[in-house]
Amino acid sequence: MLFMKGTPQEPRCGFSKKIVEILNEHNIHFCSFDILSDEDVRQGLKVYSNWPTYPQLYVNGELVGGLDIVKELAETGELEKTCHKEMRLEERLKALINKSKVVLFMKGNKALAKCGFSRTIVGILNETGVEYETFDILEDEEVRQGLKKFSNWPTYPQLYVNGELIGGLDIVKELEKSGELLSTLKGENAS
Known part of the structure; x- marks a missing residue:
């Protein structure tokens, strides 16, 4: 988790911009929090971490450090060992x-x-009673855009059964209307 000024797409200071560049260059998967959006978090994290500046990078809930430490880890080859490669x-x-x-x-x-x-x-x-998982595409822009290309389906929601795209709301409505939705969700071949 990277606590930074702005977002990875629009950093609001040079230090935040540089640390994002380093993480991206090394294919490190990370989430971010814009500390400019919440003054309580901004001030509280400084006390919690005993680290007075931003950005701050955390791995598994532990503070790694700021830009200087991340730069040093990148230069020594330790960054990939410290962080998870994407x-x-x-x-x-x-x-x-x-x-x-x-x-x-x-x-x-x-x-x-x-x-x-x-x-x-x-x-x-929910009416079918079939168990299903959800993924919030608003939480991950890379997945949101990537899945559109991967599935060749330009809109959301998208429903998958056994790893195969069923379709969006219109398809689900058609399956429901034809009585085939439950068998489709169970992965049974409709005849």
């Missing part, structure tokens, strides 16, 4: 698609869908 996007997508028998990529989650299409498909899936 799986190639295609590998990540395949792993996410197959994390459960039925996986729904949506805006939000089962408890709090963040768009009407996602809300509708969750309602339909």
Whole structure:
């Protein structure tokens, strides 16, 4: 986790920009938090970490350090050992698609869908009683954009069963209307 000024896409200081560049150059997968968005976190983390400046990089809940330490780790080859290398996007997508028998990529989650299409498909899936996992595409822009290309399906939500794309809300509605939704979700071949 990188606590920084701004976001990886739009850093708001040179130190944050440089640490993002280093992490990206070394294919380190990381999440970030914009400390400019929450003054309590900004001040509290300085006390918690006993580190007065930003950015701050954490691995497994432990402070690694700021830009100077990350630079040094990169120069000595220790950065990859300290941080987790990012799986190639295609590998990540395949792993996410197959994390459960039925996986729904949506805006939000089962408890709090963040768009009407996602809300509708969750309602339909809940009525079937079939267990399914969700992935909030609003939390990971790389997955959000990458899955569109990977699946050749330009919109969300996207429903996968046994690692195969079933489709979006319109397809799920058609399957429901034709009585084939439950067998599709169970991975049974409809005749």
